[in-house]
Amino acid sequence: MIKAKDIYEYIDGFAPFETAMSFDNAGLLIGDPDKTSEKVIVALDVTSDVIEEAVQKNASVIVTHHPVIFHPLKHVSSDSLTYKLIQNNIAVISAHTNLDICVGGVNDTLAAAIGLTITEHTNEDCFLTAELDKEISFTAFAENIKTKLRCKGLRFTSRNGNIKKVSVACGAGGGSVYSAVKAKADALVTGEIKHHEILFARENNLAVYDLGHFRSEDLMMEKLTKMLTQRFPDTLFEKASNDKEDIFYLS
Numbered sequence: 001m002i003k004a005k006d007i008y009e010y011i012d013g014f015a016p017f018e019t020a021m022s023f024d025n026a027g028l029l030i031g032d033p034d035k036t037s038e039k040v041i042v043a044l045d046v047t048s049d050v051i052e053e054a055v056q057k058n059a060s061v062i063v064t065h066h067p068v069i070f071h072p073l074k075h076v077s078s079d080s081l082t083y084k085l086i087q088n089n090i091a092v093i094s095a096h097t098n099l100d101i102c103v104g105g106v107n108d109t110l111a112a113a114i115g116l117t118i119t120e121h122t123n124e125d126c127f128l129t130a131e132l133d134k135e136i137s138f139t140a141f142a143e144n145i146k147t148k149l150r151c152k153g154l155r156f157t158s159r160n161g162n163i164k165k166v167s168v169a170c171g172a173g174g175g176s177v178y179s180a181v182k183a184k185a186d187a188l189v190t191g192e193i194k195h196h197e198i199l200f201a202r203e204n205n206l207a208v209y210d211l212g213h214f215r216s217e218d219l220m221m222e223k224l225t226k227m228l229t230q231r232f233p234d235t236l237f238e239k240a241s242n243d244k245e246d247i248f249y250l251s
Contacts, residue, residue: 002040002235004061004091005033010231011063011095015102021126024097025067030082031091037061039236042225044218046092049242051084057238060090063224065106065217067094099220100126106170106220113219114145114189116166127169127176129183135162138207141187145209149219153249155210157198163187163207170216177201177208191216214245 008028011017020026037060043050046068054062068081076083085092100106107128111118116130136144141163142156167180167188174193181204188206191213201208221239228237 001036001038002061002232003033004028004031004035004037004093006232007040007061007063007228008033008093010228011093011099015095015098015105017095017098019101020096020098025070026094026096026098029067029069029092029094030085031061031089033091035060035089035091037091037235039238040228041238041240042221042228043240043243044214044221045243046081046085047242048081048084050240051081051088051090053240053242054090055088059238062090062092062240063228064092064094065096065099065221067096068092095224097126099224100170106217107168109220109223110170110189110216111166111168113148114166115148116168125176125179126171126173127167127179129165129167129180129185132164132166135164138163138187141207142209145189145211149211149215151211151215152245152247153212155208157202157208159186159205159207161186161205170220171213173216174198174208174210177204177206181206189216212245212247214247218245 017027039059040061041054041059042063045066111130118130138158146154163186165185167185169176169190172192173190174197177197177200180188189209193210225237225239
């Protein structure tokens, strides 16, 4: 049996919850810190399917990246995720922006997966800049990303010249185009970007690679599951099978 607070304290050791950004809501968001469980589900998001999976597997703790409670609650209806979690006596720990920015966290993991070398860890505001070992074309970089991250599809833009210096902003990091241009990056890799941000990038010769929010962060959930398993070998940690990318692409 493991207690929810044991998991919280372990994550807090390498991704301190106090470092989460001011708009964020990270931590033990639902349940008792002394809640015990023999199984723990790890997922990017809490969904009805993930809750059902936890119930079927007798997992009383769920660890997520995205907070199950983000905005203040004004009511809790019987069909809400919060209600279902409380009804099933499931504790939820959410490690969000604190996990994005920590050493070895979401951004670092994404950067390493696409072949970037981080020479100095300055991962602030959910944004970092690193370099490829050698220059490559913007199309070759797109193929590299799609293959290494197992993307179903990939949106990207062009630039004049090859790519070597790359900024990374996982999740909804499209707003980092301004920081990427300031950092004199050749490209920005992110999980979501808006039209006006793409236009700004184009005006500043910055290639943009939009992986989709899920794909930009899911690798960290796989990694976190392994980390928790190694730290607590007597507890079964499983990445939720129902936590998946429900996006389809037509070719």
